[in-house]
Amino acid sequence: MHAVLIDVSAFNHGAGLVPQAGRDMWHRDFVKMPCSQGSLMAFKPRLLRPTAQVCRWDMISKQLKGLASKKEVSADDVAEAIMKYNPKYKGQWTFDALSSFVKCIPKEENYFCTLFPKIAALALKLPEQVKKAIPLLKRGHTAAITLSQVQISCLLANAFFSTFPHRNTSGPNAEYHGYPTINFTSLFGKWSERKKEKLRAIMHYFNVVTDEKTTPMGLVTFERRCLKDTDLPKWKSCKEKLTKLHVTSHGSIETEGTGMLQVDFASSWIGGGVLGSGLVQEEILFLINPELIVSRLFTEKLENTECLIITGSQQFSVYSGFGDSFKWAGPHRDHLDRDGWGRLKRQILAIDAMNFKHVQEQYNMSSVTRELNKAYCGFMGQEGNDPDIATGKWGCGVFNGDPQLKALIQLMAAARARRGLAFFTFGDEKLKQRLEQIYHLLVTEGITVEKLYRLLEDFCAAQRAHAVSRVDLFEFIRNDIRRSRSQL
Known part of the structure; x- marks a missing residue:
């Protein structure tokens, strides 16, 4: 293996x-x-x-x-x-x-x-x-x-x-x-x-x-992880409470997330359009860490419960901008320590989000469960002292993901994996504040993964019922908790 x-x-x-x-x-x-x-x-x-x-x-x-x-x-x-x-x-x-x-x-x-x-x-x-x-x-x-x-x-x-x-x-x-x-x-x-x-x-x-x-004189490991049906959590009965969360609108996963498990918002075809015209988060990551590109040589398209974890890749460049504004900004010198295998202490997790042609398509529990399983596949630890996870608006660009929903999905997967989460909103101050507020409420109320999963079931049903006007997820959860309190 x-x-x-x-x-x-x-x-x-x-x-x-x-x-x-x-x-x-x-x-x-x-x-x-x-x-x-x-x-x-x-x-x-x-x-x-x-x-x-x-x-x-x-x-x-x-x-x-x-x-x-x-x-x-x-x-x-x-x-x-x-x-x-x-x-x-x-x-x-x-x-x-x-x-x-x-x-x-x-x-x-x-x-x-x-x-x-x-x-x-x-x-x-x-x-x-x-x-x-x-x-x-x-x-x-x-x-x-x-x-x-x-x-x-x-x-x-x-x-x-x-x-x-x-x-x-x-x-x-x-x-x-x-x-x-x-x-x-x-x-x-x-x-x-x-x-x-x-x-x-x-x-x-x-x-x-x-x-x-x-x-460079180190080693790099590429691991494809595949979960069987028997390995997947039963989300309706997960008793874990939410783990620690840090939210910031400043910085980037690859810089401020140094030392953490850094999430690559991947394509199922690893590297996406790095050798074409694509230039969003994954392609930029592969350009500043070109050793990642070699994974395209031997990594078959990722399936729904699979991910790729790369340990030890070196960052060679810095950059500015995104998409059409992307600029190569010069050399980068890596000062990370190496492990016993001579691998730089950088671990990158490639997980591909679902691509929704229309925003409304994601509000069903089969899609939510697929994203939970995908995130958990990458987040699950191995050693017991695994680092926290650096992530952000996974699949929320051209894939039309709902940032609020994707944040809670990743928070649930991290809780099941018993790892903390650092969430980068990439300048979205409003999302930062609202995510901090809803997280504080969920923790205060002792909401478990199981309870949050059932809330998402109700939310998806409400979205389908209000197909013309979208329901705000965080507000929906807040109102549900208020109703529950009033009934006590």
């Missing part, structure tokens, strides 16, 4: 990060690697000669060695190399975003032509750094993968040069149709200001990891 790709014995004896010996697996349960002998492509050496099947890595390494041997490489050179071993996508892939990016960055900040050869050299190290097959984190199975930060950088360098086989199509019949994209070609086309800022963050990451003085 836990694949470790470094030699544990060598690590425990202070010998550093030695890749674990193993063998290549060209198999549906493992990542199909670009350097695998099973990765073949059609090649026609000369006119009138028959087409032959050749090892794709031979073609890839030839192109990458050509780039790595140069002092400077242009964006056009990168595009030409990528198309040499991906000829079937000629006319489909464009590189205008990469080309425009290199041209528009001021000369004093423009180091990219000297960086491209270094990324190519890093990609070429893949066979010596990853010697053991990487298992896929498939739906329905709890499992974990631990990689070194060096191994991750090699994998991402290959994603940059779009070398991963069978990962360029996403149709229903494609082999990896249940997985997010990993090759970077979608990031390199269709120029926009968003793409410019994304590429600044990505290029800064590669600038750090290709420098011997700043190469």
